[in-house]
Amino acid sequence: MPWKEKDNALHRDFTFADFRQAFAFMTEVAFAAEKMDHHPDWSNVYNRVSIKLNTHDAGNTVTDRDRKLAERIDGIFARYA
Numbered sequence: 001m002p003w004k005e006k007d008n009a010l011h012r013d014f015t016f017a018d019f020r021q022a023f024a025f026m027t028e029v030a031f032a033a034e035k036m037d038h039h040p041d042w043s044n045v046y047n048r049v050s051i052k053l054n055t056h057d058a059g060n061t062v063t064d065r066d067r068k069l070a071e072r073i074d075g076i077f078a079r080y081a
């Protein structure tokens with residue numbers, strides 16, 4: 001799973017064919033985040049999405065909730081590759 005753990009967070013960047021694909025991915029991730037009540041710190045520039053995950057309630061450190069959301073994000077991304 002190509003996430004980098006750095007500065008108490010998981011990081012991964014994603015690239016898509018175009019903006020619409022990137023935004024469709026973000027929409028699916030948003031629903032997964034809502035379902036888990038665990039939300040990403042992310043940015044989007046055209047066809048690129050950068051995601052950072054940590055747990056605010058644990059003092060902005062990496063917890064299993066972040067690892068679980070990262071897995072779900074990878075599963076969603078696999079359908080865009």
Ligand SMILES: C[C@H](O)[C@H](O)[C@H]1CNC2=NC(N)=NC(=O)C2=N1
Pocket residue numbers: 037038039040053054055056057058
């Ligand atoms: C009130 C709400 O349930 C909490 O703020 C949830 C929401 N989403 C969250 N997302 C993340 N990344 N960390 C949290 O601690 C967290 N807590």
